[in-house]
Amino acid sequence: MLCLLLLIAPSSTVAAVKQPKCLACHAVHYKDKDSCTSCHRGNPETSRKTLAHSNMISSSHAAFAMPLAESVQRGKKLADRFACRRCHILDNKGTRLAANLDYLLQNSTTAKISTAIKVPALYMPDFALSQSDHDAIVTFILSAGLKAKPPQSEPPQVVYFTDWQADKQNVFVKKCGDCHKLLSAESGGLGTGTNGPALSALLTVFYPASYKDEQFWNLERLKKWLENPRKIRPVTTMRPVQLTAEEWNQLGRVLEVLPDRMLTDGD
Numbered sequence: 001m002l003c004l005l006l007l008i009a010p011s012s013t014v015a016a017v018k019q020p021k022c023l024a025c026h027a028v029h030y031k032d033k034d035s036c037t038s039c040h041r042g043n044p045e046t047s048r049k050t051l052a053h054s055n056m057i058s059s060s061h062a063a064f065a066m067p068l069a070e071s072v073q074r075g076k077k078l079a080d081r082f083a084c085r086r087c088h089i090l091d092n093k094g095t096r097l098a099a100n101l102d103y104l105l106q107n108s109t110t111a112k113i114s115t116a117i118k119v120p121a122l123y124m125p126d127f128a129l130s131q132s133d134h135d136a137i138v139t140f141i142l143s144a145g146l147k148a149k150p151p152q153s154e155p156p157q158v159v160y161f162t163d164w165q166a167d168k169q170n171v172f173v174k175k176c177g178d179c180h181k182l183l184s185a186e187s188g189g190l191g192t193g194t195n196g197p198a199l200s201a202l203l204t205v206f207y208p209a210s211y212k213d214e215q216f217w218n219l220e221r222l223k224k225w226l227e228n229p230r231k232i233r234p235v236t237t238m239r240p241v242q243l244t245a246e247e248w249n250q251l252g253r254v255l256e257v258l259p260d261r262m263l264t265d266g267d
Contacts, residue, residue, distance in 0.1 A: 039057065039062040039063075039064075039065045040056055040057050040058075040062055055109050057110055057142070058110065060135045060138075060139075061110050061135060061138050061139045061142055063139055064105075064139045064140075064142035064143040064145075064146070065143075065146070067143055067146075069139075071135065071136045071139045071140075072136075072139055072140050072143045074133075074136040074140075075136035075137045075138070075139050075140025075141070075143075076091075076140050078129075078133055078136055078137050078140070079091075079137055079140055079141075081208075082125075082127055082137075083206060083207055083208050084101070084137075085201075085206035086198070086200045086201040086204070086206050086207055087124070087183055087200050087201065088100065088101045089101060089102055089264060090102065090141065090144055091140075091144040091147075092144075092147070092148070092149055092264065093206070093264060093265055094206055094263075094264065095200075095201050095204065095206060095258055095263055095264075096263075096264075097183040097184075097185065097200060097201065097258070098121075098124070098183065101141050101144065101145075102144050102145050102148035102149070103145065103148060104141055104142070104145060105141075105142050105144075105145025105146065105148070106145060106148075110138060110142070113138050113141060113142075114134065114138055117129070117134060117137065117138070118134070122189060123181055123182070123183050123189040123198070123200070124198075125197070125198045126194075170187065170190060170250075170254070171243070171247045171250040171251045171254070172184075172190050172191060172251060172254045172255075173190055173191055175241055175243065175247065175251070176191060176193075176196075176199070176241070176251075177190060177191030177192055177193055178191075178192070178193045178195075179193035179195045179196035179238075180193050180196040180197065180198065180199050181193055181194070181198055181199070182198060182199040182200040182202070182254075182255075183200045183201075184200075184254055184255075185258045186254075187254070190254070196238070199255070201258065202217050202222070202255050203217055203218055203219065203222070203255055203256060204258065204263065211225070211232070212232050212233070219252055219255075219256075222255070223248070226240065226241040226243065227240060228240055
């Protein structure tokens, strides 16, 4: 007679699957994910709500862990449209004029990121986003943080204390600053105007290709624009700007392509 033996290991040797305490209050979804914290962060080891929800990512932004999610892809398009990389590194590309957004997933909270966008800093544009677009951009920022490169000789962020007398002599302040403002690599924030677009990193590929026929800006195109803006764009409200040769050279130095250490193309 053939005997089949069923061997059952003692219960003490069977490793129990440790369930996150989140499931005491929340239903399971996205079972293929590692755990609740892979999308929501928080603390799955405690039943105390205030501790469990510490630094939690809400459902509005939780899709950051799924790079192909609609909100992530829409946030990516919005970040390109609003040219976040004029001043920031985002998804390993951009300039280092302001904070590296790829580090925010690890170093900040969604509440702080949201506030920074809704209440912009002094030289940051006010994007006036709808809540849906706002959530999409925050979600993309978090998603980009998942593949952020470790910092390597990251230049420090410099705080500039304005010398008002020196600023008055700057050609950008005199000729452009009433309508525009920008962050510059050498002089920090310049200009106070909000009627025209911010011009930070104007001469880089991270600034919108808005010259003509979706062309990027360069010094030659900028010179033609300043000589007669309506020849390039008939409906513009901008008037011609007359510059001496010395003023043009100074403006070029203010707007010129940033040093290599201030740029990254993702390589």
